[in-house]
Amino acid sequence: MSGRILIVDDSAINLKLLEARLTAEYFDVVQASNGEEALAICRSEPLDLVLSDVMMPEVDGFELCRALKSDPRTTHLPVVLITALDQPSDRVRGLEAGADDFLTKPVRDLPLFSRVRSLTRLKQMTDELRRRADTATEILTEAEFAPSSVSELPEIVVVSDHARLQARIARSLQTIGSVREFADYDTAFAAVQKRQVMLTVVDLVGGNGTDPIRFLARCRASEKSRGMPIIAITAADDDRTAAKALEIGAYDYVQRPVDCNELVARSRTQLARFHYGETLRMTLERTLELAVIDGLTGLHNRRFLNTHMSRAVTEAERRQGTFSLIVADIDHFKRINDTYGHDGGDIVLREFARRLEASVRASDLPCRIGGEEFAVLLPNADERTARVTAERFRAAIEARPFIISDALELPVTVSVGLAIFPRGGQEVSTLMRAADAALYRAKSAGRNQIAIAA
Amino acid sequence: MSGRILIVDDSAINLKLLEARLTAEYFDVVQASNGEEALAICRSEPLDLVLSDVMMPEVDGFELCRALKSDPRTTHLPVVLITALDQPSDRVRGLEAGADDFLTKPVRDLPLFSRVRSLTRLKQMTDELRRRADTATEILTEAEFAPSSVSELPEIVVVSDHARLQARIARSLQTIGSVREFADYDTAFAAVQKRQVMLTVVDLVGGNGTDPIRFLARCRASEKSRGMPIIAITAADDDRTAAKALEIGAYDYVQRPVDCNELVARSRTQLARFHYGETLRMTLERTLELAVIDGLTGLHNRRFLNTHMSRAVTEAERRQGTFSLIVADIDHFKRINDTYGHDGGDIVLREFARRLEASVRASDLPCRIGGEEFAVLLPNADERTARVTAERFRAAIEARPFIISDALELPVTVSVGLAIFPRGGQEVSTLMRAADAALYRAKSAGRNQIAIAA
Numbered sequence: 001m002s003g004r005i006l007i008v009d010d011s012a013i014n015l016k017l018l019e020a021r022l023t024a025e026y027f028d029v030v031q032a033s034n035g036e037e038a039l040a041i042c043r044s045e046p047l048d049l050v051l052s053d054v055m056m057p058e059v060d061g062f063e064l065c066r067a068l069k070s071d072p073r074t075t076h077l078p079v080v081l082i083t084a085l086d087q088p089s090d091r092v093r094g095l096e097a098g099a100d101d102f103l104t105k106p107v108r109d110l111p112l113f114s115r116v117r118s119l120t121r122l123k124q125m126t127d128e129l130r131r132r133a134d135t136a137t138e139i140l141t142e143a144e145f146a147p148s149s150v151s152e153l154p155e156i157v158v159v160s161d162h163a164r165l166q167a168r169i170a171r172s173l174q175t176i177g178s179v180r181e182f183a184d185y186d187t188a189f190a191a192v193q194k195r196q197v198m199l200t201v202v203d204l205v206g207g208n209g210t211d212p213i214r215f216l217a218r219c220r221a222s223e224k225s226r227g228m229p230i231i232a233i234t235a236a237d238d239d240r241t242a243a244k245a246l247e248i249g250a251y252d253y254v255q256r257p258v259d260c261n262e263l264v265a266r267s268r269t270q271l272a273r274f275h276y277g278e279t280l281r282m283t284l285e286r287t288l289e290l291a292v293i294d295g296l297t298g299l300h301n302r303r304f305l306n307t308h309m310s311r312a313v314t315e316a317e318r319r320q321g322t323f324s325l326i327v328a329d330i331d332h333f334k335r336i337n338d339t340y341g342h343d344g345g346d347i348v349l350r351e352f353a354r355r356l357e358a359s360v361r362a363s364d365l366p367c368r369i370g371g372e373e374f375a376v377l378l379p380n381a382d383e384r385t386a387r388v389t390a391e392r393f394r395a396a397i398e399a400r401p402f403i404i405s406d407a408l409e410l411p412v413t414v415s416v417g418l419a420i421f422p423r424g425g426q427e428v429s430t431l432m433r434a435a436d437a438a439l440y441r442a443k444s445a446g447r448n449q450i451a452i453a454a
Numbered sequence: 455m456s457g458r459i460l461i462v463d464d465s466a467i468n469l470k471l472l473e474a475r476l477t478a479e480y481f482d483v484v485q486a487s488n489g490e491e492a493l494a495i496c497r498s499e500p501l502d503l504v505l506s507d508v509m510m511p512e513v514d515g516f517e518l519c520r521a522l523k524s525d526p527r528t529t530h531l532p533v534v535l536i537t538a539l540d541q542p543s544d545r546v547r548g549l550e551a552g553a554d555d556f557l558t559k560p561v562r563d564l565p566l567f568s569r570v571r572s573l574t575r576l577k578q579m580t581d582e583l584r585r586r587a588d589t590a591t592e593i594l595t596e597a598e599f600a601p602s603s604v605s606e607l608p609e610i611v612v613v614s615d616h617a618r619l620q621a622r623i624a625r626s627l628q629t630i631g632s633v634r635e636f637a638d639y640d641t642a643f644a645a646v647q648k649r650q651v652m653l654t655v656v657d658l659v660g661g662n663g664t665d666p667i668r669f670l671a672r673c674r675a676s677e678k679s680r681g682m683p684i685i686a687i688t689a690a691d692d693d694r695t696a697a698k699a700l701e702i703g704a705y706d707y708v709q710r711p712v713d714c715n716e717l718v719a720r721s722r723t724q725l726a727r728f729h730y731g732e733t734l735r736m737t738l739e740r741t742l743e744l745a746v747i748d749g750l751t752g753l754h755n756r757r758f759l760n761t762h763m764s765r766a767v768t769e770a771e772r773r774q775g776t777f778s779l780i781v782a783d784i785d786h787f788k789r790i791n792d793t794y795g796h797d798g799g800d801i802v803l804r805e806f807a808r809r810l811e812a813s814v815r816a817s818d819l820p821c822r823i824g825g826e827e828f829a830v831l832l833p834n835a836d837e838r839t840a841r842v843t844a845e846r847f848r849a850a851i852e853a854r855p856f857i858i859s860d861a862l863e864l865p866v867t868v869s870v871g872l873a874i875f876p877r878g879g880q881e882v883s884t885l886m887r888a889a890d891a892a893l894y895r896a897k898s899a900g901r902n903q904i905a906i907a908a
Binding site for chain 2: 004027046121128135216220221249284287296302334433436440
């Protein structure tokens with residue numbers, strides 16, 4: 001898969017050389033000769049990757065990286081830094097600035113192309129998700145955003161049959177996660193299938209006679225661990241194995257001798273990327289849920305009731321069973337609203353919803369279907385069960401006054417209509433009408449009571 | 455990237471050989487020795503690809519393919535058929551059964567692995583989307599599903615500097631789409647950037663001295679054409695170019711001499727897959743929209759109003775501007791509902807929403823925020839503009855009675871409250887309360903009128 005890459009370097013010669021190499025591999029190349037120009041391009045053009053020199057006058061590579069990663073418009077863009085200095089401390093500094101990867105000059109073909117390809121592919125996989133989540137972010141209010149679930153220590157797995165290396169890696173990663181160690185690759189694979197692991201570091205040297213790359217392949221072939229970040233460890237200068245690992249599904253690699261500071265920095269990068277993707281997913285899930293949830297009470301809405309009533313009808317017809325529908329309307333709600341304002345009305349609606357939820361079985365579906373109208377779908381419930389539920393609910397509303405404020409307690413009652421499938425109606429619409437008619441009778445007969453459709 | 459592949463063959467030897475080859479390339483392999491077993495596995499286990507022999511007793515490869523493609527649970531699974539017969543008619547028959555690709559025995563390594571990799575990658579890219587869309591399908595009622603937009607002929611582009619071949623391909627594809635022909639690759643690239651093209655067939659032999667694979671790379675590097683299916687044409691038996699084309703981003707290839715029936719069949723497969731992805735995307739978009747849309751009237755809902763009010767406040771503060779908020783409540787709606795039932799009430803609400811929409815400017819945001827409560831956010835509107843809009847709207851409701859049924863026309867009126875930022879309130883909540891208070895005054899003063907917050 002090709003991609004669009006921005007290369008940044010203050011040397012025209014370097015730009016030309018790098019462009020030629022990337023173009024020969026069919027990448028689409030855009031150039032910038034300094035950090036400011038690069039920033040402007042990233043903010044205005046669609047790109048898949050930024051490949052930047054570190055040492056530049058004015059805005060250097062570290063600063064460019066920090067600027068890109070702190071701007072919501074560009075934070076998803078992978079950044080690879082290139083430097084002439086092969087200093088581990090420099091690598092760590094780059095990764096801490098938010099760089100996704102690091103290459104040292106002279107940049108060899110294999111590391112260059114394998115990392116560029118791997119990062120481009122990951123980026124393109126997230127793009128689709130990111131675009132949907134952007135729409136979702138437009139829709140959600142801040143309070144509705146799913147809380148990020150990174151309060152706990154992320155679970156990290158380390159796999160190596162080299163005992164000393166395993167212990168050294170595990171010790172250094174304990175600063176950023178909860179680490180489990182495995183010497184056997186099959187046991188490790190079974191472990192990452194069972195629980196949500198956020199990062200796996202796997203040693204590709206050794207493997208007890210089995211091919212350790214197969215561990216990578218199995219993780220990727222399984223849906224449970226498909227998206228889990230994996231960092232591979234290869235022998236010193238073994239670029240070929242590193243490239244193969246990235247191709248099969250590792251997200252990053254380090255070569256022996258393992259510099260633990262670098263490994264920790266790379267691990268942080270992987271965890272941050274994983275977390276970014278999970279947040280996108282949660283935002284999207286949350287927005288999809290909103291389509292069937294009533295914002296004020298948190299109950300399901302009329303759309304949800306309709307969808308599930310249709311299914312309940314189909315299901316009950318199939319096995320000649322039954323189900324019940326309760327509709328409920330708060331008595332004199334208009335008066336409450338007019339007297340105590342919308343805020344007072346909202347307090348009543350929320351407390352009403354809370355008591356309704358507490359009165360029904362776990363399998364029942366309580367919904368708010370209009371201003372002061374509520375409904376409950378009771379799967380498999382016959383008349384007796386439905387009547388007991390409705391009465392329990394009616395009594396729960398009447399039992400104690402609603403607290404509007406410290407100074408104000410308000411007695412509230414509810415009228416309830418009940419319809420049983422198929423006697424009360426054989427379709428969603430007729431059943432709903434029958435329940436409404438029963439509700440109307442309950443109101444006419446003096447409110448605060450239950451009526452059942454004939 | 456690795457993946458999980460089901461291989462189906464009635465010969466144990468063939469299964470063993472194929473398994474060995476795929477396992478050596480780090481794929482995870484599952485086996486079935488007949489069509490029924492294969493179907494059962496596909497329905498119960500997560501897979502990325504099915505690779506099936508055609509000639510099998512009982513359920514053969516064609517039937518297996520048809521069964522998988524017609525079942526919503528498995529329709530997304532790519533299927534590659536393998537046969538001993540190198541008959542073009544057989545290939546076409548397989549593609550018409552819904553197969554995504556076709557390999558002939560003896561299966562060479564390059565076509566095998568390049569196609570398997572390319573299809574696995576495409577499938578994994580759709581998976582994420584498909585999972586979200588499944589949630590969406592749970593939520594949407596049938597009526598809410600976005601209509602599929604394939605009424606028109608799909609636009610197809612053919613690129614080749616070989617005039618006779620170009621003409622022959624274009625002629626055969628005219629049966630399934632509207633075809634545009636290009637001899638120049640740059641012009642063709644510019645064309646697919648400008649309009650939504652559903653399929654491009656590109657000849658990789660020739661190219662007027664430029665490398666035609668670059669056309670592929672540029673299409674993939676550009677966001678506009680990234681998802682567009684591309685079928686490449688290579689020289690006879692040029693497996694190397696075909697593999698490169700799939701790696702860079704072609705979705706399929708045919709080799710010269712081009713069998714037009716086969717090309718048409720492969721084109722149909724690509725169009726169907728493209729359409730499948732687009733439908734998933736539309737379903738998802740539609741569901742995301744639903745979170746901010748009121749199901750009954752089609753207006754935006756309270757959530758949407760809140761989000762946009764917050765933005766309007768920020769925006770107006772920034773440039774020291776103004777905006778207005780209208781809240782409106784149908785007079786005596788409770789009486790309408792009680793007298794004519796929910797159906798009658800719903801008719802009034804929908805017609806009310808229609809007249810509201812017709813009374814406001816295109817930039818205004820009319821919303822339904824409660825049972826019979828509506829609101830309009832008027833960006834940049836000062837008191838004079840807001841008052842004119844509110845009066846136009848009030849008059850439109852009063853102007854003619856609402857038609858409930860052939861026999862029943864009902865006069866309806868509305869009370870309106872108006873608040874102007876920042877005079878009426880400097881925050882979302884205070885502005886809303888001010889508009890509500892004004893609405894209350896309009897009601898108290900006899901209804902069917904407008905009141906403005908002090």
